[in-house]
Amino acid sequence: MSSTVQELYQALIVERSKAPRFAGRPEVFDAQGRGENAMCGDRVQVFWQRGGVVHHEAHGCAILTASADLMAQAVAGKSPAEVAAMRGAFEEVVTSGREDLALGDLNALAGVAQYRARRRCATLPWAALEEALREVQVHG
């Protein structure tokens, strides 16, 4: 199989989309957010627990699910401010296609930059997480 076919769907993405580690709605959580891509109907729900534990329920493509899962892994234990900074850095990666060493596994999604229409698949979980964190900030 040619490398061009695979480069966008690295093993990590395929693996995390097929067997996500942070999937499922926890019994208790402190905030939630959702995102929907009206264009295709894909949607994701994100659950946040104090201390920075994140889970997700993603219904959509491999990029969306893998991105949600890698996000949950990356933000574990992070403060809302740290999450916001990380989101900015991640959006830069999927826009520019240039990896950011500080982001670790999230760089697996850098290939999305070549597909403008797919960027939203990768960034949707982050938008949902931001919505959850806004809720936290409002309610203290």
Add this chain to the structure above:
Amino acid sequence: MSSTVQELYQALIVERSKAPRFAGRPEVFDAQGRGENAMCGDRVQVFWQRGGVVHHEAHGCAILTASADLMAQAVAGKSPAEVAAMRGAFEEVVTSGREDLALGDLNALAGVAQYRARRRCATLPWAALEEALREVQVHG
């Protein structure tokens, strides 16, 4: 002056547009018809007297006025049926650009065939005359 400039506006057309011989509304007449070119606002009124005497009032371009005047001349003394036949032959001339010997001076307008948008200027008086003659037929 080049011949191409003049060919369409033969001396006869210019002369008849500047000094029409059959212009003016007669005191009495038996039928009348009117035509208007909505595109440019040009209009013509045609007055018919029993025996086939025709006058006109044309407000418009040289082609319209000359055509009205040459028509009045050509149909003098003709029956409604003869007028109808002549109209058909005339429309053929201004559509095809081919002269019709039977039409005499009316052939001066053959050059109009090259200007689709101007054909209506030449045929409008004939439409007005037909309207007048319809009136005659209806009212006996």
Add this chain to the structure above:
Amino acid sequence: MVDRKMSTRAFNVSEIRKDFPILTQQVHGRKLVFLDSAASAQKPRVVIDAMVRVMEMQYANVHRGLHWMSERASDAYEAARDKVAAFLNARAREEIVFTRNATESINLVAYSYGRTALRPGDAVVVSEMEHHANLVPWQILRDAHGVELRIAKITDSGEIDWESLEAQFADGKVKLLAMTHMSNVLGSYTPAERLVAFAHARGAKVLLDGCQAIVHRAVDVQALDVDFYVFSGHKLYGPTGIGVLYAKREILEAMPPFLTGGEMIESVSYERATWAPPPYRFEAGTPAIIETIGLGAAIDYVQAIGLDAIAAHERELTGHGLKMLAGIEGLRVLGSAQDRGGVLTFTMEDAHAHDIATLLDRQGIAVRAGRHCAEPLMGRMGVSAAARASFALYTTVEEIDALGEGLARIKQIFK
């Protein structure tokens, strides 16, 4: 079938491909395999040349010019109307209105005809398998004008459910049936002649959305006796920016204008305006002159090849494609109508439609994925998104095989 639809040149797909400059392009270092023609078709050299020729040699605004360039541009513009009229076998050239696209054509009917010929309490019927373009304008009409909107069901195979249709018509309120002539998702043709006869017998007019059908099959509006027929130039190998509304002359004559301004006027005062006769009444402002002439060239091109030859070619492709897809485990083709055109929409167990599209693209294969502007239909078929491969007269069996290989690779990745 009449002469005008006969093929005048033997169908030879490799010769035909030479007419389309874009087909030699490469994508990601691979030969382009363009299987997205149902969204918009590629343009043959003759269409491109016709547009260039206007701009280089005979361009001016149309209709109102008294000079040579304007007369020539007007001639060419109006000649395209004759071509469309002949192509559809319309009774008269005045029955052909030029719009931007099929979407505008339907909106024109919904605004102009819908708000005058239809009355509050009347009903409009569409089917479950409409493109948004043939659903949303009727929802707007419903909300603005008090017309009822009814949805006729389809069967799981993607065909009209006649029982449902009869039920919708039962109370005699239906005055318009607006339906696709071929689904852009399921590929099904609707039985247009039967639908028209059915609706007419019940006092309703019929609009057919011919966006997909017109590309694949000869359409004769007189034989169908359809009241309105719409399509877009860009799917018929013509330029963007040009669409067609066919309507019976007496219907157009009774319709008020939709857009107003120059060209569509008979006379205007500060107080009021009177309208030009159809089709001009419905063509406000400077028309898409270059594009209309381009559409004329596209119709000439298609006619020269022959709709019957094209239909036969596409039947072969569709049959081949269905067989190929049936061989892929876990793949589901949406719709299984008997009478279907060159559109195959499918889902795969292992891979989401978007992933399929992206991964095929890496192999140079262009397919569409998503909801195909038919969101309610997707729900009806129980899927949220699907991939679609669609065929044109330049599509080859080898390209369909390439799709099959591409899908096999994707299964590998997600296995």
Add this chain to the structure above:
Amino acid sequence: MVDRKMSTRAFNVSEIRKDFPILTQQVHGRKLVFLDSAASAQKPRVVIDAMVRVMEMQYANVHRGLHWMSERASDAYEAARDKVAAFLNARAREEIVFTRNATESINLVAYSYGRTALRPGDAVVVSEMEHHANLVPWQILRDAHGVELRIAKITDSGEIDWESLEAQFADGKVKLLAMTHMSNVLGSYTPAERLVAFAHARGAKVLLDGCQAIVHRAVDVQALDVDFYVFSGHKLYGPTGIGVLYAKREILEAMPPFLTGGEMIESVSYERATWAPPPYRFEAGTPAIIETIGLGAAIDYVQAIGLDAIAAHERELTGHGLKMLAGIEGLRVLGSAQDRGGVLTFTMEDAHAHDIATLLDRQGIAVRAGRHCAEPLMGRMGVSAAARASFALYTTVEEIDALGEGLARIKQIFK
């Protein structure tokens, strides 16, 4: 004036003429002298090439494609939006809506904004010198929606009569002033900034019909603070089939859609639809992809030459033309505004406008004759038809002299 409007290449009309293939054409064996650019302008090579390039190399339907061709076409289409936004100095790209032509842009505003933001009893003001495109849609709105339509007078010179305008606004009912930015008959510019300030101070929004102005002069919608600005691509050296509506973002956001169907939707069920944000909400169906990209190329072209340089060139032509025409006995130029663009409309004592146009055409000179889609204005100026010569960036002083000689010949014929 900002950098973007500066000339980046010295203005050299004979070099510029080489950019327009059609200008080497002959008509009736004479060199074409095209003085009908106000009706529609000719297309430079770069515009033709841009359109060809899309069709040969990067064509597919936009927005919904997940494949390379579609992404490239979408990029180019959206890049054209950026170019228009920069050209008008709009605050945001979302303020630029693509339509078919200026006529559709105005209709869109009249239907969508007019039937929601305006209420029965509100008044709309237009001037006596509007093109039908900026008169008839408001008459329709009046008749359908109970809005009052008022006509502000102009002076005999062809300028806004401020006394009349103030009187129209006196009762505070006026909610929209819709006016031309430059008359296509009289050539007069309207004082846009002053008009906007005047209307805003009285609680009315302003729409400017920029069809003519945009071609001749740099337009800065932020500096003008105008609410709506419309123009057509085909007069700006771009293709037909593409027009622009600029509107302030907050206004667009509050407007319901006009045409509905694919692309402008957020989500759809059989029951209802929700709308995409502007500008997509107003772009239903497959857009004029090729033409939009062509318009982008036209704007690049005009910007490279520089609007200021173009304006200077056209001022020279207009001055020369006015002087030339003043020397012809019995010739009357309509309008004598101080601030005027390259449009000269006139009547001659001896010859009717149609005869003038036809006789000039025999000499290869293209002018327009008739009512110029401004019938009420013709009545206001006391003429039933007039001839019009209009200038573009490729027009030369020699061509204006040729017009003078042509008119002299016509006088000869009718003397």
